[in-house]
Amino acid sequence: MASPEPAVRRRKPEAKDSSASETEQQLPLKRVQTLSSSESESTSKKTSQPVKKPKSKKKKSKDDVDEYDTANIALDALRVISFLFLASCGLSYLVSNGETFFWGMSNPPKYLTKAYYKELFQGPIYLTPAELSLYDGTNPDLPIYLAINWTIYDVSSNRRTYGPGGSYHYFAGCDAARAYVTGCFAEDRSPDMRGVEEMYLPLDDPAVDKHFSRAELKEMKKKEREEALKKVHDGLKHWVDFFAKSDKYRKVGYVKMPKGWPGTEPRRPLCEAAAKGRKVRKIPGQKDE
Structure with missing residues (x-):
């Protein structure tokens, strides 16, 4: 009988050295720690270097x-x-x-005067001929007013001309529309324009009129009067527009005429200076001298 094979003894595995294993296990950690320490050293070196700060502007003092x-x-x-x-x-x-x-x-425009703006709020004034006569410049405390065609204007800015002693003082304190056309300043200080056209009408002369038939003479006189009335209208309108458009003189109101005027007054004759300008009619075919 065969003898049994001897039992193979298995070698017991050697126990690992705990110290070595600890060392091996700690090597990577130490390496990491070594690396981290080196990195920290480099970081600390970087942080230890002085950081250049941007130059700040010098603040001005409060006094500056x-x-x-x-x-x-x-x-x-x-x-x-x-x-x-x-x-x-x-x-x-x-x-x-x-x-x-x-x-x-010396003569500021009307829109630069206080009276101009005062008038805008107060409205126009209304004066009778007797009331208007007080504003002829003799009273230095009152303005100088004149009227033309029943419209009143303040001409105080030209006191030297319209005040006492002035060349046009005749027009102050009244409506002298008639005088503006006839040129008779002293005689025609009135707004009554009746008969003024006669200064432009030719004189009747029997020696000349006999050269025309009755019908021709009638038609001729009709045209002569129409032309004379137009000349009176244009002559008065010239002065009405002069004051209305003037920057020196401002409109302040109107004249209150009595009821029934001018029929309540006698008809004025043509003043001497205006009457002298009238001439006789021309004979047909007669040339101007």
């Missing part, structure tokens, strides 16, 4: 700021004042038609 702002404000104010002064001088020169640079006009 106040001094700077005050100087600029003063300069800007001087510029504005200079501009306004020059603009005022230029505007004054234009408005006064070259009379002055400093608004010292």
Whole structure:
């Protein structure tokens, strides 16, 4: 009988050295720690280097700021004042038609006077001929008024002309529409225009009129009167427009005439100066001398 094979002894595995294993296990960690320490050293070196900060602007002190702002404000104010002064001088020169640079006009436009704006709010005034006569310039406390075609104008800005002693004082304190056409300042201080057209009518002369038939003479006289009335209208309109469009004289109101006027007054004769301008008719075929 065969003898049993001896049992093979298995070698017991050697136990690993715990110290070695710990060392091996710690190697990667130490390496990591070594790397991290090196990195930290490099980082610390970087952080240890002084960081260059951007240069900050030097802050101005409060006194410097106040001094700077005050100087600029003063300069800007001087510029504005200079501009306004020059603009005022230029505007004054234009408005006064070259009379002055400093608004010292002897006859300022009506829109530069207080009375002009006062009138806009108060409305027109109404004066009777007797009331209007008080405004002839003899009273220095009252304005000077004149009327033409029943419209009243303030001519106080030209007191030298319309005041006492002035060349046109006859027109102050009344409606002298008739005088504007006839040229008789002293005699025709009246708005009554009846008969004024006669100054443009030819004189009747039997020696001349016999050269025309009765029908021809009648038709001729009709045309002569129409032309004379137109001349009176145009002559008065010239002065009405003069005052209405003037920048010196402003309209203040109207004249209140009595009821039934002018029929309540006698018809005025043609003044001497106007009557002298009348001439006789021309004989047909007669040339002008």
